[in-house]
Amino acid sequence: MRANDCTRSSKGGLPPPEVNEMTSSTNREQQLTIKEIESIVAGAVSDAQELQQSSGSLPNVDQEGNSECPFAEQLYAKHEELRKKVQRRLAELHECLAAIDEQITKYGHDLAVVSANKDRLNRDRPRAHFSEAEAELAGLYKRCLQVRDRVEQAILFVDEVLQQAATKRFPGRIPRDRPQWGGAAAGPGSSNPVGDGKSGADRELAALFEMDRNTQGER
Numbered sequence: 001m002r003a004n005d006c007t008r009s010s011k012g013g014l015p016p017p018e019v020n021e022m023t024s025s026t027n028r029e030q031q032l033t034i035k036e037i038e039s040i041v042a043g044a045v046s047d048a049q050e051l052q053q054s055s056g057s058l059p060n061v062d063q064e065g066n067s068e069c070p071f072a073e074q075l076y077a078k079h080e081e082l083r084k085k086v087q088r089r090l091a092e093l094h095e096c097l098a099a100i101d102e103q104i105t106k107y108g109h110d111l112a113v114v115s116a117n118k119d120r121l122n123r124d125r126p127r128a129h130f131s132e133a134e135a136e137l138a139g140l141y142k143r144c145l146q147v148r149d150r151v152e153q154a155i156l157f158v159d160e161v162l163q164q165a166a167t168k169r170f171p172g173r174i175p176r177d178r179p180q181w182g183g184a185a186a187g188p189g190s191s192n193p194v195g196d197g198k199s200g201a202d203r204e205l206a207a208l209f210e211m212d213r214n215t216q217g218e219r
Contacts, residue, residue, distance in 0.1 A: 033099065033103065034143060034144070034147055037096045037099065037100060037147055037151065038147065038150070040092050040093065041093065041096065041147075041150055041151055041154045043089065044089035044090070044092065044093055044154055044158055045154050045157065045158070047082070047085055047086050047089050048086050048089070048154075048157060048158045048161040048162075049161075050082060051079075051082050051083060051086045051161050051162075051165050052161045052164065052165075054075075054078070054079045054082055054165070054168075055079070055161070055164050055165045055167075055168045058072075058075055058076060058079060058168050059071075059072045059075065061076070061170060061171060062171070063171050064171070065170060065171055072170075073170060076168075076169075076170040077170075079165070079168060080169075080170070082165075083162065083165045083166070086158060086161065086162055086165070087162060089158060090155065090158045090159060090162065093151060093154055093155045093158060094155065096151050097148070097151050097152065097155065100144055100147055100148045100151060101148070103144050104141065104144045104145065104148065107137055107140050107141040107144060108141055110137050111134065111137040111138055111141055114130055114133050114134045115134055117130060
């Protein structure tokens, strides 16, 4: 669009329609995109923090998978599920980085075009409209750069947490989400059949206390 065309289209006080439509539509699209990216970043960081806490609280397990904690295998299984979830989060963050880079390129180009055309205008009214468009695009461009920094920081943090979590693996096999001595599939002769109103965790704790009482009785 030539500067003279903009001047003629602004006759009678109307703003340049091309510039006005471009800035208003891209503003709505960019705000939605940024919110989506910020939401993904927040979720990824939150899950990574949870994984970091899990890595630091897992019980010790020997090479055969034995531990003083009766729930060790169950805890390691949950840790493994969370680790895989955070891995997916990391992939999403890399997608966000590519998307925000695309937006930065787009808004940088639009900003350069508007700035160049504004400098070629002589009349105050169309020049003012271009100045508004320039300021709006500059704000979007700056916000994209800020979001990109947050995405990069999140990627570094999540990657570091994943490396730490990779050292906390159950030895010898993939851990099961229920301990070997427990289980929801109780047999017909079980003292705690399915449907007794107790949760799996309650039955497992009851079994632990029963084992402890039997041990004391043998003494």
